[in-house]
Amino acid sequence: MKGRVLVNSRAAQHAIILSVQLNSAFWSRYQDLVREVVLPYQYEILNDRVPGVEPSGAIRNFRIAAGIEQGEFTGMVFQDSDVAKWLEAVGHALKSKRDAALEKLADDVIDLVVAAQQPDGYLNTYFTIKEPGKRFTNLMDCHELYCAGHMIEAAVSYYEATGKRKLLDAMCRFADLIADTFGPNEGQIHGYDGHQEIELALVKLYHATGEQRYLDLARYFLDARGTEPNFFLEEWERRGLQSFWWPWMKEPDLAYHQAHKPVREQDVAVGHAVRAMYMYTAMADVARLTGDESLRKACERLWEDVTRRQMYIIGAIGSTHQGEAFTFDYDLPNETAYAETCASVGLIFFAKRMLELSPKAEYADVVERALYNAVIGSMAQDGKHYCYVNPLEVWPRANEENPDRKHVRPTRQAWFGCACCPPNVARLLMSLGDFIYTWREDRRTLYVHLHIGSDVEWELEGARVRVSQESALPWRGETSLRVSAAEGPRRFALAVRIPAWCAGEPVIRVNGRTLSPEEVRVEDGYAVIEREFADGDEVAFHLPLAARFVVSHPELRATNGMAAIERGPLVYCVEEADNGRNLAALSVDLDAPFAEVPCHIEGVDVVALEFEGYRRDDQAFADGSLYRPVSPEAKQEHRVNIRAIPYFLWGNRGLGEMRVWLRSR
C-alpha cells in the first residue's frame, strides 16, 4: 500500500496493515478466475466485442466524450460506472500480482477516461455527450455523483496498486469541482446524489490523499440527506415534476433513496437495497473517522435491522424487485425474492466498516454468510455467467411463465443491460484481502475476521510482523496462524473470530499445546490470545463444523415450518438434478443424521450431504382431483434419500428446480 498517507489517529488504528496476500486454495482459485477470465471477458464486453451480448458501449462512450469518435451515447445513464468498477478490480488484481499486459490495458483506459474529462474537471459521458448544459440538474435520477464515486474508487485502487497518479489526480480535480459545487454555502447546491456511492468513495480519497475536504464533503452529503426542505422535492419541482425513469411517477419516492429523513434518524432499512448499503458504509466510515456517536448509533440500529430482520439466509437482501428494495421487517418471501448480488456486495462493505468501528464477530459472520453464498453463488464457475437476482427458489417453469417470478432467472446470464453486478463481484473478490484482518493499534491486537488462508504483514514498533494463516474452510474447520517476527519477539494479541456456525467449543492450541478454557479470553466473539509472540509461534484452531438444519424466527412468515441446511459457512440447497422434480413435495425430519459425501461439481471438490427425508405420494390424486379431504392415502409420504449441495454451486447441472428451504415435519 505504497504512498498511503496516514491522516489521523482514528484512521491510523486500521491503516498500518502493509499487505495481505491470499494463499487459500479455495479463494485463490476465484482470484485467478477473475484475473484470467472475468477481467478480460468484461474488458471485451466493455468494448462491445462479445458476440450475443447486448453492446455495452461503455468504452465507446468515453471515446465519443473525448472527441475521438463520433456517435450517440449507449446504455444506462450510469454506464461509466462499469468502466470504473472494472478499473478498480484491475487495481486490486495488480496489488497482488503485477501484470504488465493488464496494466497496459488499464493505462490505456485511464488515458481515455482522462481525455474525456472536461477542462473544469467534470467527468460524465452521458451528460457530456447527450445533455451538455444539464449537469447537476437531476441528481435524484441520473447517477452523476454515483459515477464520480466509482471512478474515484478506481483511481484510489489503481494508485495504491501501481503508484500511478494520473487517474487519481484527475479524480481529485473532479472531487474539487464537486466540493466547490455542493455544500451548505450560498451559491452551492444543497444536495446529494440519488444513488449513494460518492460518500464512501470520498472517504477512500481522503485516505489516499490526506485531504480533509474530501472527508468533509462525504460528511456533508450524509448530513444534508433527508433534511428539510427536502432537496429531491425541490429539484423535482425545478425540473417540472418529471422523472427521468418513470413517466407516470407522481412524486419522488424519498424512501427509495433513503432521503425520507435525516440519516441519523433512520432506524429501519428501507428503499433500494444497494443505495442503502453504500450509504450505511459511508456512515460507518464517517462515524469512525469523526467520532460521531449519533452516526455510529444509527449504523448499529440499521445493521441490526438489516441482518436480524431483513436478510435472507444466503446473506442476500432486498425482498422485492419493485424498486430493488427492502420491504419491511420479517418479510422475506422466497419465490419473489430480489436478493441482488450488488446488495450483498454492499452488505459486505458495510460489515467491514462496522468491524473497523468495533470488532464484533457478528459483523464478520455476515461477511462470511454473504461471501460464501450469495456472492460466489452469483458467478458461474466459468466466470462468464452471473446472477443479478440470487434465487432462494427456482422453479424454471414459474420463472418463465409466472410474470411475478420472471425477475428470478433460473440460470445465470451472460450479461445484463444494467450490468452493475458482475464488475462488483470482480472488485470484491480481487480485494478480498482487505476484509480478513484489522489491526487495532490501541489494543495492540490483530483481528482475524475471516478464516481465509493469507499472509498479513504489518508494522509493530518499527518492525515488520507477519502472520501466515492457513485454513481448510469451507470444507473443514482447521485454521492455523504462524507468526513471523524475524526482528525479535513482540507482545501483541491475536483475536481470532469464533464463527457463529461452530457446532461446539473450538479447540485452540498454541505451539501444539491445547489451551484450557481459562486460558482463552473471548471478547465479542473473538478468542483473544495475547502473548509475546516469537518467530515461528503457531496458534491453531479446530472449529467444530457439522451439517445442521437451521430454522428461522417465527415472525419470518415465509419459512415457518421449513428448514435450511448449513455446514460451516456454507448454506446448502437441493436440486432437481439430485432429487427429481417437484422439490416442494419433499420434507425433512429435523432429527435426520447427515452423511457427508464427497463429490465434484464444475471443477470444485465439494462435500455434499445426504439424509433420509420424505416425498409426498400422489396416488391418492390419480383421479386428477386437485383437493381432497385428508385421509391416510392423501397425506402419505414415502421415504427418499435427499441430497443437498452447497448453494453457491446451484444451477451447474442443467436447468431444474432448486430450493434452499425445505418443508420440515
Add this chain to the structure above:
Amino acid sequence: MKGRVLVNSRAAQHAIILSVQLNSAFWSRYQDLVREVVLPYQYEILNDRVPGVEPSGAIRNFRIAAGIEQGEFTGMVFQDSDVAKWLEAVGHALKSKRDAALEKLADDVIDLVVAAQQPDGYLNTYFTIKEPGKRFTNLMDCHELYCAGHMIEAAVSYYEATGKRKLLDAMCRFADLIADTFGPNEGQIHGYDGHQEIELALVKLYHATGEQRYLDLARYFLDARGTEPNFFLEEWERRGLQSFWWPWMKEPDLAYHQAHKPVREQDVAVGHAVRAMYMYTAMADVARLTGDESLRKACERLWEDVTRRQMYIIGAIGSTHQGEAFTFDYDLPNETAYAETCASVGLIFFAKRMLELSPKAEYADVVERALYNAVIGSMAQDGKHYCYVNPLEVWPRANEENPDRKHVRPTRQAWFGCACCPPNVARLLMSLGDFIYTWREDRRTLYVHLHIGSDVEWELEGARVRVSQESALPWRGETSLRVSAAEGPRRFALAVRIPAWCAGEPVIRVNGRTLSPEEVRVEDGYAVIEREFADGDEVAFHLPLAARFVVSHPELRATNGMAAIERGPLVYCVEEADNGRNLAALSVDLDAPFAEVPCHIEGVDVVALEFEGYRRDDQAFADGSLYRPVSPEAKQEHRVNIRAIPYFLWGNRGLGEMRVWLRSR
C-alpha cells in the same frame, strides 16, 4: 319467462322451465341485500352521487352521447358495461319481484341508453363522444363488442322480466349492425373482440328472439378467433403498432386474449381469466346448440384444466395480477393470487353451460365452491364493499408495504376505478335461480344441481309441475323436495346432485321411507329417483356434512405440507381476530377433531370450528437472531386452540391477518 321463443329441439331440452323462485333463508337474504342496498347504491355510484367514491361518469357518458349534456367522456373505455350489468341485474330482480320504483329507474336509464344509440344502431359512448369515426378500428383493446354484449344481456334480462321490448329492439338493431359488419364475407371485418362477451350474449339474444343469425354470429366470432392470418396482428399493424393501454407494448399478447390458436385447439386455460371464462361459456353454448363435437371436446379439456389444475380452493382463478391471468398448471401461489371476483362469476357461467351440455355433478360442485366462497366472500354484508381480488392470505402490512402483494387489498373496498366486479356479483346473485335446475326433456328428468331452497315450475305434457325445495345448507345437510302435481301424477325423474363434500353415504327418503342403496341409481354424481310422482310426494336427503381438513395435489407446490378446512360447501379460514397475529406460526394436526361452535358475524349466524393446534414459540429467538440451528427450543411449539370461520365472512372484524391454508404437522 314470458315471451321466450323456443327455437330448436336442443335448446328446448333446457328451456321449458317456467320459473324459479328462491325461498332460501341464506340466499334470499343476499337477494334482498342486492335488491335493497346493492342496486340502489350502484345506481347512485353510476350517477356520481356517492361522496368519497371516484366518479363513475357511466350515466353521464350516456347523457353526453345522447346530446343531453355537454362534457368529456369519463372512466374506462368499457364504462358503458357498468350500466349494462346494473340493468341486467335489475331485470333479474324484477323477475322474482316486480318493483315499480326500481322499474321506473330502469326505464329511465333505458330511455337514456336508447337516446344515445346512433341512427344506424351503433351504441358506445366512448367512441361516440371521444373517438367518432374510429369505431371498430381497435377491437383488440377497446371493448366495443364487449360493451355491446353486456347491453344485449341487459336487454334480454329486462325483456324477460317485464316484457318491455324497447332495449331489446334497440339491441337487436345493434346486433344486426354487428352481424352486417363482421363475418367471413367480402367487405366484412374478419375479426372479433379483444374481450369475449358478445358471443355468449348473442346466444341469449338468439334464445330471446329466435333469430338464427345471432347464433350464427356467435359461432362466427368463435370460429374466427385465433385463426391465421391472426386478426389482432393485422389490426395492430393497421393502427401503427400501438397499444391503447400500454405504450411500451412491442407486440400483442395473443394468449392474453385467447387468440393464440383456434378455440377448438385450445387445451390449457391461458391469458386473462375473465375473457377465458366468457369465451368458454359461449363455446359450450354453441357446442350444445349446434351439436358441435369438437367444440364440446375443447370445452371439456378446458374445464378439466381450469378446475383440476388452475383453480384455488375458494373457487377462484387467476394466479397473477399481471394480465389478471392464468399462469400454468399447478401454479397457485397464495400470497400473490389474483382470484378476481369476475373470473369466479365467469367460471359459474361456464359451469352452468357444461351442466346444460351434460349434467355431471362435478360442474355443479364447482358452481357451489365458487358461489359459497369466492363470490359471496367478495361482497361485504353491508352490500357496499367489495373485493376485486379475493385473498387466500391477508397480511395487512405485506399488502400495504410489499409492492408484489399490493393488488391484494386487506379489506373490501367501496368501489373501483375498474368497477367490473360489483355489478357482476349483483347480476349473478339476482339470477341465482337460473343455476339451480335444468330439465332434460329427452330424459324426462329434472336435475337439481344446487341445494338451494326454491320453487321450480315447468311444463310436463301440457301440465304445470312444481317442485318445492327446502335446504338447510350451508349449515346442515338436510334437503327436501316436495312435488306439486295438481293436474294428476306424472312419471318423471328427479336427479339430485350428491355433492362431492358429502362425508359419507347420503340417506334418501321418499315419503318418509328410506331407500335402500339398490333403489337409488347414481348417474354422474346425481341420485336419480324415477317414479310416478303424485301431488305432495316428498323426497328428502340427508347429506352427511362434517368439517374436514383438505389437502392438495402434490404438484400444487404452494400448498404442499398445508391443509385447508371445509365443511360442506364452505371453505373456512383463520383470522387474527380469533387467533392472534402471525397465523403463519400456527400448525395443525390433521387428526385433530373439530368442535362446532355457533357464533354470529356481521348479522350471520354461523358454525365456527374449533380445534387444537400448535403455535411456534419464539423464546429461542429472544436474542434477536433470525436463523438458528435446530434445537428442541428452536422448534418448540405450544398447544393452542384454533378457531376457523367461514371464508366468505373474512375481514368483518377489523383489519388483520387471514389465511385459508394452514401448515400441517
